[in-house]
Amino acid sequence: MATPSSARxxxxxxxxxxxxxxxxxxxxxxxKHPERVRPDTLQRVHAEIDRLGYSPSTxxxxxxxxxxxxxxxxxxxxxxxxxxxxxxxFLVSLTIAAPSHExxxxxxxxxxxxxxxxxxxxxxxxxxxxxxxxxDTHHDDPRPTWLAGHGIPFASFGRVWDEPGFTAWAxxxxxxxxxxxxxxxxxxxxxxxxxxxxxxxxxxxxxxxxGWLAATARHGRExxxxxxxxxxxxxxxxxxxxxxxxxxxxxxxxxxxSDLLALAVHHVLLSRGLTPGRDVGIVGFDGSQSAxxxxxxxxxxxxxxxxxxxxxxxxxxxxxxxxxxxxVMLTPTLxxxxxxxxxxxxxxxxxxxxx
Amino acid sequence: MATPSSARxxxxxxxxxxxxxxxxxxxxxxxKHPERVRPDTLQRVHAEIDRLGYSPSTxxxxxxxxxxxxxxxxxxxxxxxxxxxxxxxFLVSLTIAAPSHExxxxxxxxxxxxxxxxxxxxxxxxxxxxxxxxxDTHHDDPRPTWLAGHGIPFASFGRVWDEPGFTAWAxxxxxxxxxxxxxxxxxxxxxxxxxxxxxxxxxxxxxxxxGWLAATARHGRExxxxxxxxxxxxxxxxxxxxxxxxxxxxxxxxxxxSDLLALAVHHVLLSRGLTPGRDVGIVGFDGSQSAxxxxxxxxxxxxxxxxxxxxxxxxxxxxxxxxxxxxVMLTPTLxxxxxxxxxxxxxxxxxxxxx
Numbered sequence: 001m002a003t004p005s006s007a008r009x010x011x012x013x014x015x016x017x018x019x020x021x022x023x024x025x026x027x028x029x030x031x032k033h034p035e036r037v038r039p040d041t042l043q044r045v046h047a048e049i050d051r052l053g054y055s056p057s058t059x060x061x062x063x064x065x066x067x068x069x070x071x072x073x074x075x076x077x078x079x080x081x082x083x084x085x086x087x088x089x090f091l092v093s094l095t096i097a098a099p100s101h102e103x104x105x106x107x108x109x110x111x112x113x114x115x116x117x118x119x120x121x122x123x124x125x126x127x128x129x130x131x132x133x134x135x136d137t138h139h140d141d142p143r144p145t146w147l148a149g150h151g152i153p154f155a156s157f158g159r160v161w162d163e164p165g166f167t168a169w170a171x172x173x174x175x176x177x178x179x180x181x182x183x184x185x186x187x188x189x190x191x192x193x194x195x196x197x198x199x200x201x202x203x204x205x206x207x208x209x210x211g212w213l214a215a216t217a218r219h220g221r222e223x224x225x226x227x228x229x230x231x232x233x234x235x236x237x238x239x240x241x242x243x244x245x246x247x248x249x250x251x252x253x254x255x256x257x258s259d260l261l262a263l264a265v266h267h268v269l270l271s272r273g274l275t276p277g278r279d280v281g282i283v284g285f286d287g288s289q290s291a292x293x294x295x296x297x298x299x300x301x302x303x304x305x306x307x308x309x310x311x312x313x314x315x316x317x318x319x320x321x322x323x324x325x326x327x328v329m330l331t332p333t334l335x336x337x338x339x340x341x342x343x344x345x346x347x348x349x350x351x352x353x354x355x
Numbered sequence: 356m357a358t359p360s361s362a363r364x365x366x367x368x369x370x371x372x373x374x375x376x377x378x379x380x381x382x383x384x385x386x387k388h389p390e391r392v393r394p395d396t397l398q399r400v401h402a403e404i405d406r407l408g409y410s411p412s413t414x415x416x417x418x419x420x421x422x423x424x425x426x427x428x429x430x431x432x433x434x435x436x437x438x439x440x441x442x443x444x445f446l447v448s449l450t451i452a453a454p455s456h457e458x459x460x461x462x463x464x465x466x467x468x469x470x471x472x473x474x475x476x477x478x479x480x481x482x483x484x485x486x487x488x489x490x491d492t493h494h495d496d497p498r499p500t501w502l503a504g505h506g507i508p509f510a511s512f513g514r515v516w517d518e519p520g521f522t523a524w525a526x527x528x529x530x531x532x533x534x535x536x537x538x539x540x541x542x543x544x545x546x547x548x549x550x551x552x553x554x555x556x557x558x559x560x561x562x563x564x565x566g567w568l569a570a571t572a573r574h575g576r577e578x579x580x581x582x583x584x585x586x587x588x589x590x591x592x593x594x595x596x597x598x599x600x601x602x603x604x605x606x607x608x609x610x611x612x613s614d615l616l617a618l619a620v621h622h623v624l625l626s627r628g629l630t631p632g633r634d635v636g637i638v639g640f641d642g643s644q645s646a647x648x649x650x651x652x653x654x655x656x657x658x659x660x661x662x663x664x665x666x667x668x669x670x671x672x673x674x675x676x677x678x679x680x681x682x683v684m685l686t687p688t689l690x691x692x693x694x695x696x697x698x699x700x701x702x703x704x705x706x707x708x709x710x
Contacts, residue, residue: 049480053480054480070461075446075447075450075451076447076451091430091462092430092464095462095463096430096431096464096466098463099463104462104463104483105461105462105463106425106459106460106461106462107446107450107459107461107462108450108453108454108459108460109447109451111451122454124408125404125408128459234648234649260648263648267625270625270626271625271628272628273626273627273628290645293589295590
């Protein structure tokens with residue numbers, strides 16, 4: 001990533017070795033195998049590394065490989081995107097995972113909404129990144145085709161719907177996720193189990209609905225009328241949740257395609273003086289901060305595992321040009337909270353989580 | 356940022372000029388002053404730039420300046436941090452602002468909570484960044500002293516409390532923000548105006564409380580008993596909001612030190628069958644997505660202006676070593692929504708915002 005020194009001299013491993021009075025190999029050991037170095041020597045080498053501002057390997061190895069050592073991640077959608085609940089925690093996981101994949105994350109974006117190929121093109125042309133991680137792929141998404149067509153390495157959080165042959169992706173098994181939600185609600189003793197999802201045609205949403213249908217059928221209580229749909233918008237989903245809550249009734253529960261939709265059910269219950277969990281169960285999807293703050297049980301996405309998988313896929317493309325035989329589907333984990341707790345809570349139901 | 360070519364040849368401006376059959380100056384004009392170039396020539400030059408993968412200037416200029424061209428931003432707190440409502444939108448603004456300051460943003464973080472100097476040290480040593488932007492500074496924050504002590508350029512979103520002489524910061528005038536909230540609620544006809552804040556000792560929180568006190572005094576309705584405090588935690592703040600809502604009563608309103616605290620008041624109203632805005636007014640602080648989703652009036656932070664200011668301050672340090680005579684205090688803007696609308700709303704109060 002960094003450029004080799006000319007104008008401003010940068011310390012080399014030789015400088016450190018000389019200053020610390022040790023061999024190059026000892027400097028290398030101090031960095032990679034500290035257990036092989038005597039403690040006082042280790043301390044002296046690190047003191048010189050600090051004093052000289054020596055950069056162990058990045059400059060040299062990136063020069064050798066002619067790489068930026070960076071993976072680009074578009075942020076345009078953060079905060080305003082329909083799946084923004086997932087973007088922020090995923091970006092944190094990707095950032096924290098990056099060093100163990102010998103790279104770092106460069107963010108980019110634009111004021112314009114939606115994916116803008118122009119910014120991908122600029123990032124690539126300016127050599128700021130070697131590859132991209134994309135997310136929230138959808139039908140007619142222009143990015144996978146454009147990136148693949150230009151031979152630009154990338155991996156996708158979410159299947160690449162329009163390019164079935166493209167295998168550098170990791171995704172969450174939404175069907176397994178909503179099935180686990182239904183199983184959980186049945187085990188907790190809830191009656192009618194409804195589903196609040198997105199309008200048909202969103203592949204992620206359809207898969208999450210399929211899981212609800214399959215699991216309610218497996219438990220012998222399928223009822224396709226117990227569903228409602230809404231865009232990923234709190235106001236619209238509150239309208240959709242009201243009649244659905246009427247239909248499942250007290251003692252029933254609602255599985256939701258997202259935490260935002262779950263928040264709408266929560267909102268409807270509160271405005272009717274009902275207690276989420278005790279009166280009507282709720283399970284959201286995404287494991288967002290918002291679900292945690294509101295005590296909502298949620299199907300949590302394994303962000304760190306996805307980040308590790310995608311950075312491995314990118315690394316494979318950069319080093320060997322090899323592709324995996326298939327993408328990777330990861331199973332999400334349900335995180336139970338008070339919104340799926342049917343027992344009467346202690347004085348303040350919001351203390352329940354502490355027990 | 357990118358390294359100069361040796362192993363893998365990278366296209367130069369000469370390659371593009373030769374391939375497109377134009378002069379170097381025409382290539383330069385095509386990039387910087389396209390209006391000076393004939394459309395068909397422009398198209399030909401861009402086609403060659405694309406085909407050859409020519410990178411206009413980053414590699415050369417970064418080599419010339421011996422800079423990474425990058426500013427580092429710590430993400431450890433995103434999602435789990437007490438002020439996380441601000442981190443995500445600020446990061447987007449910083450990312451989008453970066454290109455106009457001739458830099459890009461590199462994120463970093465660690466699994467450990469709180470600021471970890473070790474990661475700052477690694478980022479700096481590996482030459483991945485030329486400077487840092489830090490945020491959420493607080494008393495005894497180790498970062499400013501460490502960065503300043505190592506001569507590392509940085510700018511802070513938020514005053515640097517422990518180093519009054521340090522002037523590379525931009526912050527939001529919290530006192531002006533809560534004053535504007537009180538003025539707004541008075542103008543809308545609300546009666547008693549309370550304050551839900553953080554425990555005394557948080558400087559950001561104290562300033563926001565001061566604005567509420569000053570403005571209610573100015574309107575001749577100060578009442579220091581109309582306040583409650585809570586940590587930045589939804590469960591705890593719901594407990595604190597209940598008695599405060601009792602005290603301000605119907606027709607009153609609550610100014611909050613954050614959108615999360617405002618959400619707690621919203622929660623309390625809903626669970627009592629009261630309508631936010633109509634029965635009790637609420638104003639939050641931060642202008643978060645969450646406030647928008649719940650129809651909460653909020654004092655919005657001018658993230659883009661802050662990002663531009665901080666990147667300018669960093670740029671000044673990198674180019675001239677000059678520091679501003681003082682930090683920059685920016686005035687936030689109140690964004691009115693239904694939670695401060697006292698009139699009976701049309702059938703569904705959540706449609707109100709559309710009008």
